[in-house]
Amino acid sequence: MVERDFTVGDVPGVLRSPASGADRAPLVLMGHGGGAHKKHAAMVGRAHLLVTGCGFHVAVIDAPGHGDRPRSAHDEQDIAALRKAQAAGEPEGPIVVPYDARPAELAVPEWQATLDALQELPEIGADGPVGYVGIGLGTAIGMPLVAVEPRITAAVFGMHWPDAMFGAAKQITVPIEFALQWDNERIPREAGLALFDAFASQEKTSHANAGKHFEMPRFEADSAVRFLARHLGRAVPSPA
């Protein structure tokens, strides 16, 4: 796997590609989770599955206020409020939902500019297949992106409150796979199912696993890879 740092405007990102060379291959845009960043271990692991298993290119950019990007005073306030709610055992939705709406609004044009730039690379190209994968904050950003970006033809989402997302869900018609945790102590089961229900996609699959918010099983990462491989037109990999 070859890792190349890049910047588009003032947004830092990383492109991971097969070591074997410059054959044209599908591109997966990967949104990281809340509090994580473009080189978080979970992103590296998922990218590795896609790059080495499928021969895909995988791009991650830092979300606004994350990774190498500055936090605003507003970000700092929201994060402090979130830590306080978590310490008190209070619901996080009322803080996370409006918090995530802001980076989502900013990130849509950032992802589109990034996609424009990446498609200029000969090993990606302007007409190759493009997918999206991201859960949590990666879904808060990815859903409005996929809703308006016709170049993205398949997406993996999950693990977010539906409140601010119904509008985007109703605009999304590409195949989706949607992960939720059946015993999620942060996002009620019914909220996750309501968001899944709202997608306009003719092909949509929800994967609900027993366990709490942070207990999503590893095999869902493999499943996301197979879903993207199926839709972006590569042979389904055989993970070890």
Next chain:
Amino acid sequence: MVERDFTVGDVPGVLRSPASGADRAPLVLMGHGGGAHKKHAAMVGRAHLLVTGCGFHVAVIDAPGHGDRPRSAHDEQDIAALRKAQAAGEPEGPIVVPYDARPAELAVPEWQATLDALQELPEIGADGPVGYVGIGLGTAIGMPLVAVEPRITAAVFGMHWPDAMFGAAKQITVPIEFALQWDNERIPREAGLALFDAFASQEKTSHANAGKHFEMPRFEADSAVRFLARHLGRAVPSPA
């Protein structure tokens, strides 16, 4: 794939095995759907994935009143009532739930005797891994079987009403994958989710797909194969 017909007591079955020979391999018990039988095309297709993809043995037996087995007067009455309800667009649950309870009760000891007999084959053996897969009637029969049969260590279920199944679900603790159709016109979404919720298994995953009762996508058959391969200890196959 080698196909061998067998009979245990007066129950006819078929065992499908890899052509390549007598190496010991895991066994999957497969329950057919309502109105189908041991050699129905859907069973042959799923068996093919498991035998050629994973090297497993796959056994299917005719459920009571199905395939080569006689129908009772009671069966005939229930089938006539079901056809009438279907023609009138009435709910099928009130007919199918009690109808399926009867073959389920009969089939549990039949499956156990079949498993006893199959484990005497050297290419299966008494201590090898055993899984179960069956939806619809295959779930109505399989759930009470898996609830009482400790030799079965992983199971794929789905597409049944929960009414008569809660007791079995609460006794089942092995990993399960559970399929349901999000727009099922026969089994309400809430009923399918309630049944999934009832399983005592620590590892359980529901796969809900957009579409009606008979529109379950082909990729769920592939998913069931990977689930069984993961739990019965074979390399995950790479389907074409």
